Amino acid sequence: MIDRYEIERKLARVLSKDLRVELDKLLNYLGDPPNFANVPYEYWQNGWKDIQADVEPVLMEAFLESAEEVMLRFEFGVDWDAVNTDAANWARVHTESVLSDLFRKRYDFVGENVARYFEEGWSISDLARRLRVWYDPVRAEMIAITETTRAVVEGERFVIAQLEKESDNKMIPVWSTANDERVCLICGERHGKEITDGIYPPAHPRCRCVVVYRLPKPKERAR
Ligand SMILES: [Zn+2]
Numbered sequence: 483m484i485d486r487y488e489i490e491r492k493l494a495r496v497l498s499k500d501l502r503v504e505l506d507k508l509l510n511y512l513g514d515p516p517n518f519a520n521v522p523y524e525y526w527q528n529g530w531k532d533i534q535a536d537v538e539p540v541l542m543e544a545f546l547e548s549a550e551e552v553m554l555r556f557e558f559g560v561d562w563d564a565v566n567t568d569a570a571n572w573a574r575v576h577t578e579s580v581l582s583d584l585f586r587k588r589y590d591f592v593g594e595n596v597a598r599y600f601e602e603g604w605s606i607s608d609l610a611r612r613l614r615v616w617y618d619p620v621r622a623e624m625i626a627i628t629e630t631t632r633a634v635v636e637g638e639r640f641v642i643a644q645l646e647k648e649s650d651n652k653m654i655p656v657w658s659t660a661n662d663e664r665v666c667l668i669c670g671e672r673h674g675k676e677i678t679d680g681i682y683p684p685a686h687p688r689c690r691c692v693v694v695y696r697l698p699k700p701k702e703r704a705r
Pocket residue numbers: 659666668669683684685686689690691
């Protein structure tokens with residue numbers, strides 16, 4: 483069975499290592515006293531590609547394991563080459579989107595904090611401490627949880643879509659909150675309800691919700 487916590491841990495580990503490296507790199511670029519213009523624009527544009535190499539394979543693996551699990555659950559075979567291709571494409575596109583977005587947000591955040599360094603008479607270690615909030619293990623863990631959820635959900639959806647196509651039947655996706663101490667409060671409303679609006683987990687950062695698929699009842703098949 484897929485061990486999502488293991489995937490989360492793996493992802494959180496590489497992300498916190500990589501984010502720490504990024505913070506050092508950034509502080510180096512900024513210098514002392516910090517000058518935002520010292521950070522090459524190229525860094526904001528493409529700096530995330532160093533992290534991509536670590537994150538993408540983990541997300542791809544999560545997608546594949548999840549696809550395999552749903553395939554076994556419904557005793558349904560799919561073209562495994564197609565699953566692999568889709569997993570690779572999804573992991574690449576999605577990793578790029580998450581990381582480039584991260585760097586875009588860091589750009590504003592770092593710019594604002596360098597301005598405050600001068601306005602408020604911070605020391606360089608005050609600045610480093612402020613920046614660390616966005617580069618620390620808590621942040622890495624949050625991204626890891628959210629993106630593991632997404633990889634698992636997307637892997638399942640791929641196989642389910644194939645199954646629906648071949649059987650000419652619609653499966654019923656039902657939202658299910660994580661049933662442990664980390665139960666998702668924000669998604670509580672959706673728990674146990676059929677997904678009809680096209681919104682799938684994760685619904686927010688740190689969302690650990692899952693989708694349970696059930697076969698349509700005979701009367702529902704007519705729809
Ligand atoms: Zn949730």
